[in-house]
Every structure is written in C-alpha cells, then in structure tokens.
Amino acid sequence: MDQIMIGKFIAACRKEQGLTQAALAEKLGVSDRAVSKWENGRNMPDVSIIPELCALLKIDLNELFAGERLSMDNYKEIAQKNLLEMRRQEEMANKRLLNAEKILGFVSVATSLAMVVSGLLVAESSPVVSIVLCSLAGLTVLVFAFYGIKIEHEAGYYECPECGERYIPDSYWKVCFAPHFGSTRKMTCPKCGKRAYQKKVLTKE
Numbered sequence: 001m002d003q004i005m006i007g008k009f010i011a012a013c014r015k016e017q018g019l020t021q022a023a024l025a026e027k028l029g030v031s032d033r034a035v036s037k038w039e040n041g042r043n044m045p046d047v048s049i050i051p052e053l054c055a056l057l058k059i060d061l062n063e064l065f066a067g068e069r070l071s072m073d074n075y076k077e078i079a080q081k082n083l084l085e086m087r088r089q090e091e092m093a094n095k096r097l098l099n100a101e102k103i104l105g106f107v108s109v110a111t112s113l114a115m116v117v118s119g120l121l122v123a124e125s126s127p128v129v130s131i132v133l134c135s136l137a138g139l140t141v142l143v144f145a146f147y148g149i150k151i152e153h154e155a156g157y158y159e160c161p162e163c164g165e166r167y168i169p170d171s172y173w174k175v176c177f178a179p180h181f182g183s184t185r186k187m188t189c190p191k192c193g194k195r196a197y198q199k200k201v202l203t204k205e
C-alpha cells in the first residue's frame with residue numbers, strides 16, 4: 001500500500017467533486033488537518049470513516065487502497081489484496097486498543113493502590129488528606145472501569161459459539177454488566193438469541 005499515492009488520489013478525487021479540504025473534513029466530522037495528513041500521505045483515514053469517504057469521493061474501497069481508478073482487468077486481483085489488507089489493519093487497530101486497555105488497567109490499579117497506601121500512612125496525622133486520597137483511589141478505579149469497558153465494547157467483535165455470528169453489542173451497558181473472565185463475556189447473541197460465553201475476536205470474518 002502506497003500512502004503517498006493514496007494521498008494524491010484522495011486529493012485529486014476531492015477536487016473532482018469540487019470539495020475543499022475543509023468541506024470534506026466537515027462532511028466526515030474530522031479536522032481539516034486530518035484530511036491534509038491523508039493527502040500528504042502521512043496518515044491513512046480511519047477504517048471507520050473509509051466507507052463514507054469513498055462515497056463522497058465517488059470511488060470504491062479498492063480504488064482508494066490502490067490509489068487509482070481501476071479497470072475491470074486488474075480489479076479482482078486488487079480487490080482481493082485490499083480486502084486482506086483492510087482486515088489486517090482492523091486487526092492491528094483492535095489489538096492496539098486492547099493493549100491500551102491492559103496498560104490503562106495496570107496504571108490505574110497501581111495508582112489507586114499507591115493512593116490508598118499513602119492515605120493509610122497519613123491517616124493518623126492528617127485524616128482529611130487520608131480520606132481524599134482514598135476517595136481519589138476509588139474514583140480512579142471507577143473511571144478506568146468505565147473507559148476499559150468502553151474500549152472493550154468498541155474494539156473487535158464478540159463471537160457467538162452457537163451460530164458463529166460476530167457482532168458489536170448494541171449497548172455499552174450490556175457489556176458492562178455481563179459476567180466475564182478476561183474479555184470473554186456472557187451475553188445474548190443478537191442473531192440466534194442464545195445466551196452463552198462469547199469470545200472476543202479481532203475481525204469480522
């Protein structure tokens with residue numbers, strides 16, 4: 001994948017559609033700078049907005065990744081290659097998110113433990129400080145739990161062991177209150193409706 005070529009292609013298609021960088025950015029809900037970075041080949045658009053970007057530029061996904069308009073001859077081969085590349089990118093992005101969750105978890109536990117320990121150490125000399133420290137520790141854990149589960153909700157898919165459906169649960173709270181070990185959670189499959197432990201997988205297929 002040649003990011004410079006893709007960037008130039010995005011810029012060319014954007015101009016063809018009579019859009020400025022700012023106009024395209026606004027339609028996609030990203031910053032002008034993000035668009036400029038794609039066009040300079042310094043960054044790729046996020047997987048989640050690629051379909052909308054393609055629609056606005058009136059190109060398809062395979063053309064975007066190839067960085068050029070495709071003729072019917074080379075289309076199939078390139079389409080296949082790009083599909084694999086997309087999947088690999090999504091997998092990497094999700095892996096990064098889940099790793100971030102682990103690091104966040106570790107840091108928050110370490111921080112709150114440190115706060116509780118210091119809180120206990122100063123309990124006698126300054127009880128107010130002690131209470132503040134312990135409350136902050138509790139708050140840290142709560143905030144982490146919220147964001148940790150948010151990451152887990154959004155990164156990758158849950159796979160139903162009964163029918164094999166891979167899906168993103170439709171609500172944060174379903175993920176939040178599901179019994180779990182690791183990132184495997186007991187939830188109801190939206191397709192077959194069976195309740196089972198659903199394993200986290202990184203890609204849709």
Ligand SMILES: [Zn+2]
Binds near residue numbers: 160162163164193194
């Ligand atoms: Zn199912």
